[in-house]
Amino acid sequence: MEKFSSHTGIGVPLRQSNVDTDQIIPAVYLKRITRTGFEDALFSSWRKNPDFILNRKPYDAGSVLVAGADFGTGSSREHAVWALKDYGFKAVLSSRFADIFRGNSGKAGLVAAELAQEDIELIWKELENAPGTQVSVDLHSKMVTAGSVVAPFQIDDYTRWRLLEGLDDISLTLRDEPAITAFEATRPAWKPTTLPAKS
């Protein structure tokens, strides 16, 4: 995974709560077997509307999405994170993220920064009053800057550390392989296995 320490880019105000992962990427795009190339799928239904924020300059070149509460609810599809990244987003700001989406973001290198709703509202105003305003997301200081707004954000320390270091989870876990093997030796015999198949 690529290291992330800070990023500055155009902020995109998405004044909407409950943006579910079916909106971020509709199911029809999940038939692909690749991990990249989903930029066309991002918000594909909403992007058919010429007034949608990502169809307006300079927001179309945005890289920091500033969304309403409960962002990423619904389906566990990691494709939602891939689509945001493929489009060019490096960070999403919201006052509340769905658990699975937040987890997926951390694994795939997208910063999901949790801010107070009041700060989200202030940033929305900045981005709407001065389109093209740059938003800075600093993972070291856990601070967001957008125009005159400077606000702290939350991200759990472990995810932050992994993002800062660009660490691969599987390699980290495999360091504990002996502990996994030891645990497996203690599993009760009656626990089911899928093989051999029984009917």
Place this chain on the structure above:
Amino acid sequence: MTGETISDAQGQAQAPAGSAAFPRRAAKTLAEKVWRDHVVKQGAGSGEAAEPDLLYIDLHLIHEVTSPQAFEGLRLAGRPLRRPDLTIATEDHNTPTLAIDKPIADLTSRTQIQTLRNNCKEFGVRLHSLGDAEQGIVHVVGPQLGLTQPGMTVVCGDSHTSTHGAVGALAFGIGTSEVEHVMATQTLPLKPFKTMAINVDGTLRPGVSSKDIILAIIAKIGTGGGQGYVLEYRGSAIRALSMDARMTICNMSIEAGARAGMIAPDEITFDYLKGRPHAPVGDDWDAAVDYWRSLATEDDAEFDASVTLDADTLEPFVTWGTNPGQGVSLNDAVPSPESFGDENAKAAAERALAYMDLAAGTPMKDIRVDTVFLGSCTNSRIEDLRAAADVIRGREKDPNIRMLVVPGSARVRLEAEAEGLDKVFLAFGAEWRFAGCSMCLGMNPDQLAPGERCASTSNRNFEGRQGKGGRTHLVSPVVAAATAVRGTLSSPSDLEPAISAA
């Protein structure tokens, strides 16, 4: 149970101040016990700064949509799949529900299914393909085979993995990176969850089902209310439910924002499991039941939050909007956006009403629908089909309604046919399909047309979920059936007496 009841204006659950984060305190609740028994390595530190625990995964369920990139990751890193014997795959999301003996028409769907078959062969994973008697929706197949058992940890690259919590397992959906992680290590690094008790006491009235319980809970706590929690459904109304009905409730925990929902195993659970293909037998059965009995939440245990719902007064529930928290009793009317105090909730309601083409104040029962979908991992089990068949037997379908009946698994379909339920649906004028996810998310040809309105027993009423421009009302199987008779959203109590008892 001494946790405080909590709910602020938005219905957002609040933890009482000073409560230690689960699972650092002595294990007392069901969720904490299951967690405790799967810790491979405890993370250092506590509170927000705590490292995750490394948790062992007892069962990994796989389907074609969220696994290809994970298999590819293993291949690229040269890693084996650690425990093929704790892994099982089925084809469900893309599979057609008609003409299943023919090649899948959609080339990308066919490629994705073929990729799963190739991957399972290469990595030695058991797969139930289309046409196999054990094929079906992954969350119907697991319990049916007796592979999901109390006290287990179960994961799948699908958010409705919470379904398996109905047997007392800690079961939750994961993303594709985590799928690859489980494939490689049979573990997941996880941060502690908080616990929330959902207490449902009383007796459900006729025509009211477990689907109405969970829709009412989501409307009460909101789509983010369970965020960060494992829910435990408790109380006399829950204890009275069958396993199929419990699965419906746990299934939609994710729609309340919770990754997992659980119900303590009891005699109903044990009766359900006994004799299933992968259930323990003989001395193993006795040892397993002893352990399963030990998992129940203790009387003096504390939850971080609790919510109460009265089963006695509950009515059939239905959604009016575009997220599962936007629901009301079927006897109510479409709410006015002005009735929401919060500006963002008001804006969301306005947007939802525009998308749904509904006017505030319209009685829900006046809403005419075009399609009725009986299916999905929420409501496609044999009892769901029986309940719907009981409503339509001897009645006529509204001529303008198209009704799809999609059993959750090939096994459920066979069982229903053995009982003659297929004939009841066909005589009514419904379509009797093969098993799969089908119109719940429309990855196969089963989709709504733009503007089409559907009463659906599935779990998500998001914009375009069932087809671009489609409009979804989430309902129970008996409400779906009654709606197919009258053509408007209806409960069984709205129906004229059946023509005959045939």
